[in-house]
Amino acid sequence: MNTYTRFNISFKKGEGCWLWDTRGKKYLDAVAGIATCSLGHSDRILRKKLVAQLKKLQHISNLYKIEEQEELSKYLTKQSCAESVFFCNSGAEANESAIKLIKKFGNKIYTGKETFILAAESSFHGRTLATLSATGQPKYQKGFEPMVKGFKFFKYNDIASVKKLFDECQKNDQKVSGVLIEPIQGEGGVIPGDKLFFKDLRKLCTQNNSLLILDEVQSGVGRTGKMWGYETLGIEPDGFTLAKGLGGGHAIGALLVKEKANIFSPGDHASTFGGNPFACRAALTVLEEITRRKILNNVISRGNQLNEGFIKLSDKFPNIINGIRGIGLIQGLVINNSYTDPKTITLKAFDKGLLLVPAGGNVVRFVPPLIISRNEIKILLKKLNLIFEEL
Numbered sequence: 105m106n107t108y109t110r111f112n113i114s115f116k117k118g119e120g121c122w123l124w125d126t127r128g129k130k131y132l133d134a135v136a137g138i139a140t141c142s143l144g145h146s147d148r149i150l151r152k153k154l155v156a157q158l159k160k161l162q163h164i165s166n167l168y169k170i171e172e173q174e175e176l177s178k179y180l181t182k183q184s185c186a187e188s189v190f191f192c193n194s195g196a197e198a199n200e201s202a203i204k205l206i207k208k209f210g211n212k213i214y215t216g217k218e219t220f221i222l223a224a225e226s227s228f229h230g231r232t233l234a235t236l237s238a239t240g241q242p243k244y245q246k247g248f249e250p251m252v253k254g255f256k257f258f259k260y261n262d263i264a265s266v267k268k269l270f271d272e273c274q275k276n277d278q279k280v281s282g283v284l285i286e287p288i289q290g291e292g293g294v295i296p297g298d299k300l301f302f303k304d305l306r307k308l309c310t311q312n313n314s315l316l317i318l319d320e321v322q323s324g325v326g327r328t329g330k331m332w333g334y335e336t337l338g339i340e341p342d343g344f345t346l347a348k349g350l351g352g353g354h355a356i357g358a359l360l361v362k363e364k365a366n367i368f369s370p371g372d373h374a375s376t377f378g379g380n381p382f383a384c385r386a387a388l389t390v391l392e393e394i395t396r397r398k399i400l401n402n403v404i405s406r407g408n409q410l411n412e413g414f415i416k417l418s419d420k421f422p423n424i425i426n427g428i429r430g431i432g433l434i435q436g437l438v439i440n441n442s443y444t445d446p447k448t449i450t451l452k453a454f455d456k457g458l459l460l461v462p463a464g465g466n467v468v469r470f471v472p473p474l475i476i477s478r479n480e481i482k483i484l485l486k487k488l489n490l491i492f493e494e495l
């Protein structure tokens with residue numbers, strides 16, 4: 105269907121941070137399937153593990169115990185604040201699961217009361233009806249009304265605007281069952297969460313007995329230089345969702361919760377493909393390799409290197425670059441839209457053999473594979489310099 109405005113380009117081969125198009129032209133990939141190919145393209149170990157898994161067992165059903173799924177759950181819960189995991193196949197599904205969980209939580213403890221879920225303006229939570237209803241960007245919702253009821257929106261990083269919604273509910277004898285929020289807004293324009301805001305938000309949720317669930321679909325699995333985005337904010341959520349980077353390019357999503365939010369009973373929620381042996385092997389391999397190759401250290405060093413390069417570029421091109429945002433390997437250049445725009449820069453980057461993806465209305469986003477090398481960051485910065493010189 106006519107759902108995408110696609111670039112007239114297709115790729116036939118990938119290796120590490122590089123892609124080759126059908127004419128044989130080589131590109132440095134700062135998109136990584138939109139923050140998804142954590143280990144880069146065609147990683148040798150991931151390939152080996154997945155081929156072995158395919159030879160053994162690909163799909164079974166959640167009617168049975170799945171060893172790979174249990175192993176992955178153990179790995180995830182050992183490395184995070186969560187205690188239980190539900191597996192699905194995408195970010196939207198993970199957030200859909202979170203929304204159902206928050207609703208159940210609210211309906212259980214606030215029986216008979218009208219409950220609301222709070223979400224942020226300029227957020228992005230997915231394209232299913234409920235996740236779209238939680239997405240604070242009217243442009244995505246347009247044409248699909250009526251939205252699912254029960255969401256209210258606050259300004260990201262603005263605690264007064266959250267308090268206002270809690271007070272509003274209190275006054276009308278309504279309850280806030282939970283808050284769904286990204287630790288760093290991705291699609292909305294690479295906007296990092298403010299530490300103090302999240303500390304206050306954590307407090308508000310605890311005081312009001314509302315769940316705090318983080319959408320870590322883009323920020324999770326090492327992207328920020330920490331394993332989980334919430335670690336950069338110094339708080340622990342009651343639960344969080346994962347997808348994009350978790351499978352290293354393979355479809356898997358997850359909702360992870362602490363004991364307090366572990367409230368689904370058999371029959372409440374399910375997924376046919378969710379957590380099948382193949383997808384779990386992909387995720388397990390990504391997690392094992394992040395540890396074995398000390399990839400988080402690389403994300404921090406390469407993130408700093410990228411940031412230093414951006415500072416130099418913004419000094420050299422103050423008419424183009426309005427700001428630098430992000431952390432680790434999720435960074436953005438804020439573009440002065442009265443001079444040029446992210447789409448123009450992305451198109452120019454194709455010529456120079458560099459893949460970029462816009463975010464928000466005025467940001468060029470950088471979410472390369474987590475394994476990107478020092479030399480590849482150097483090449484990336486050189487290409488950017490060339491692009492800006494020719495604008």
Ligand SMILES: *Cc1c(COP(=O)(O)O)cnc(C)c1O
Nearest residue numbers: 194195196228229230290321322
């Ligand atoms: C991409 C994204 C989603 C949606 O994930 P899909 O796998 O496309 O359904 C949800 N939340 C955030 C923060 C995302 O970046």
